[in-house]
Amino acid sequence: MKRTKSSVIPSSVVRRLTEYLAYAQTFGNENGDQWVSSREIAQALGLTSSTVRQDLSHIDFCGISKRGYHVKGLRAVLEDTLGANSVWRVAVVGAGNLGMAIAQNDEFRERGFHIIGVFDKDAAKVGRSVGPLKVQHVSAMPDFVSGEGIDIGIVAVPAAAAQGVADLLIASGVRGILNLSLSHIITPRRVQVVEARLTCSLLELSHRIKYARKENK
Amino acid sequence: MKRTKSSVIPSSVVRRLTEYLAYAQTFGNENGDQWVSSREIAQALGLTSSTVRQDLSHIDFCGISKRGYHVKGLRAVLEDTLGANSVWRVAVVGAGNLGMAIAQNDEFRERGFHIIGVFDKDAAKVGRSVGPLKVQHVSAMPDFVSGEGIDIGIVAVPAAAAQGVADLLIASGVRGILNLSLSHIITPRRVQVVEARLTCSLLELSHRIKYARKENK
DNA sequence: TAGATTGTTAATCGATTAACAATC
DNA sequence: TAGATTGTTAATCGATTAACAATC
Numbered sequence: 001m002k003r004t005k006s007s008v009i010p011s012s013v014v015r016r017l018t019e020y021l022a023y024a025q026t027f028g029n030e031n032g033d034q035w036v037s038s039r040e041i042a043q044a045l046g047l048t049s050s051t052v053r054q055d056l057s058h059i060d061f062c063g064i065s066k067r068g069y070h071v072k073g074l075r076a077v078l079e080d081t082l083g084a085n086s087v088w089r090v091a092v093v094g095a096g097n098l099g100m101a102i103a104q105n106d107e108f109r110e111r112g113f114h115i116i117g118v119f120d121k122d123a124a125k126v127g128r129s130v131g132p133l134k135v136q137h138v139s140a141m142p143d144f145v146s147g148e149g150i151d152i153g154i155v156a157v158p159a160a161a162a163q164g165v166a167d168l169l170i171a172s173g174v175r176g177i178l179n180l181s182l183s184h185i186i187t188p189r190r191v192q193v194v195e196a197r198l199t200c201s202l203l204e205l206s207h208r209i210k211y212a213r214k215e216n217k
Numbered sequence: 218m219k220r221t222k223s224s225v226i227p228s229s230v231v232r233r234l235t236e237y238l239a240y241a242q243t244f245g246n247e248n249g250d251q252w253v254s255s256r257e258i259a260q261a262l263g264l265t266s267s268t269v270r271q272d273l274s275h276i277d278f279c280g281i282s283k284r285g286y287h288v289k290g291l292r293a294v295l296e297d298t299l300g301a302n303s304v305w306r307v308a309v310v311g312a313g314n315l316g317m318a319i320a321q322n323d324e325f326r327e328r329g330f331h332i333i334g335v336f337d338k339d340a341a342k343v344g345r346s347v348g349p350l351k352v353q354h355v356s357a358m359p360d361f362v363s364g365e366g367i368d369i370g371i372v373a374v375p376a377a378a379a380q381g382v383a384d385l386l387i388a389s390g391v392r393g394i395l396n397l398s399l400s401h402i403i404t405p406r407r408v409q410v411v412e413a414r415l416t417c418s419l420l421e422l423s424h425r426i427k428y429a430r431k432e433n434k
Numbered sequence: 435t436a437g438a439t440t441g442t443t444a445a446t447c448g449a450t451t452a453a454c455a456a457t458c
Numbered sequence: 459t460a461g462a463t464t465g466t467t468a469a470t471c472g473a474t475t476a477a478c479a480a481t482c
Contacts, residue, residue: 007428008428011421014421014424015417018416018420018421019401019417021420022376022399022416022417023401026376026377044401046401046403082420082421082423082424083423083424083426083427084420084423086423086427097319097321097322098318098319098322100318101317101318101319102314102315102318102415104314105313105314105315107416108415108416108419111416111419111420112423113419113423151426152419152422159239159243160243175426175429176422176423176425178422182239182242183243184236184239184262186263192422192425192429194421194422196415196418197239198319198395198413199239199324199325200232200235200236201395201411201413202305202328202330202369202395202411203235203299203300204228204231204232204235204299204411205394205395205409205410205411206299206300206301206303206305206329206330206369207226207298207299207300208409208411209368209369209392209393210303211224211226212392
């Protein structure tokens with residue numbers, strides 16, 4: 001079928017594409033061509049098959065009538081679309097529990113997010129080992145980010161410090177920020193931000209638990 | 218003005234309520250009544266004032282013409298609506314980097330999420346200290362969850378194990394699950410799930426960086 | 435071939451924004 | 459009072475779902 005590769009993919013779709021990729025990756029690398037239908041994907045992820053087909057129409061990949069989508073091909077195109085096969089240079093600011101855990105998490109490296117700098121303003125934390133790295137003082141961050149060509153900054157500092165850290169990262173040339181702090185961060189349009197706040201997710205969950213009975217009947 | 222307290226708040230609104238709460242909390246506890254307008258909130262969080270007023274119409278709290286919203290009152294009602302002033306009993310399954318970081322993170326306890334059990338299936342990890350707790354073997358989890366009246370399970374295990382762990386948690390009586398694993402989790406309607414996957418957020422960010430130029434002009 | 439599944443269009447549904455009377 | 463800001467209604471916008479011709 002004909003296909004127009006749309007230039008901009010809506011955020012709601014991009015978020016699901018990351019789930020399709022995770023799903024396609026669960027098939028592993030075994031030999032033998034495997035196929036998956038929009039119905040199967042939908043079932044596994046709690047969506048409708050219509051949504052899946054509509055979403056996949058945004059990427060440069062075609063399914064085949066009666067067979068579905070070739071898993072390996074789908075996975076390759078999703079990896080490309082999402083930048084999952086690129087190597088990204090990442091710095092973490094904030095060496096608290098969360099920052100340290102992220103810096104030590106091998107999963108990110110496996111997926112191309114190479115953490116090559118960890119910073120904190122607390123002198124007591126400076127010098128501590130984080131895998132092969134050592135925590136550096138925040139004052140060294142701007143030179144490091146521009147010198148090392150850091151693409152992504154992960155902000156894992158207290159809310160009150162978040163915007164200041166973000167401003168420094170932006171001034172030093174990062175292209176994207178993952179914000180784990182509780183505070184909303186404002187950036188120029190050229191610098192992308194994704195917010196990922198565990199506390200907010202927990203609050204969303206606690207609200208839903210509290211009112212679940214009313215919703216469900 | 219008259220107000221109908223709606224029984225179900227849409228997810229999109231709940232997510233923003235958590236941000237309004239974080240914002241209201243930045244005002245601290247100082248004396249002196251402080252007021253904030255929908256315009257100010259909108260500006261701080263990158264929304265329109267219309268969205269803010271519409272969202273706040275879902276909660277049981279009124280602003281006052283020409284003054285705006287009383288910060289303390291707003292905060293109290295949001296805390297109530299979101300269950301942020303409740304105490305939740307939480308268990309973490311998976312004592313890898315991420316699970317351990319979460320279990321040690323004081324911020325959660327401060328916000329009423331009391332982590333009182335940490336589990337892993339790896340014998341080498343069992344017995345390790347996590348603050349005042351010790352990692353227990355997963356086989357002890359069902360009895361612990363039902364015995365201790367755990368409300369929320371946090372799933373921080375590899376994707377392949379996630380659904381199995383979730384099923385155990387559900388069978389043992391949790392009311393909600395925070396899923397940090399890469400795999401989608403299916404639950405009965407009475408058990409709420411919120412997905413919070415850092416890898417997916419990073420992929421969303423990497424896609425946006427990759428295609429930012431095209432979007433912005 | 436017949437049946438299953440795609441890609442796409444159109445219909446529905448929900449969320450955001452604009453506008454404005456009410457009012458402090 | 460006059461002006462600012464609310465709560466709410468209506469309009470717009472976008473996202474999801476249903477339906478179906480195309481086709482492998």
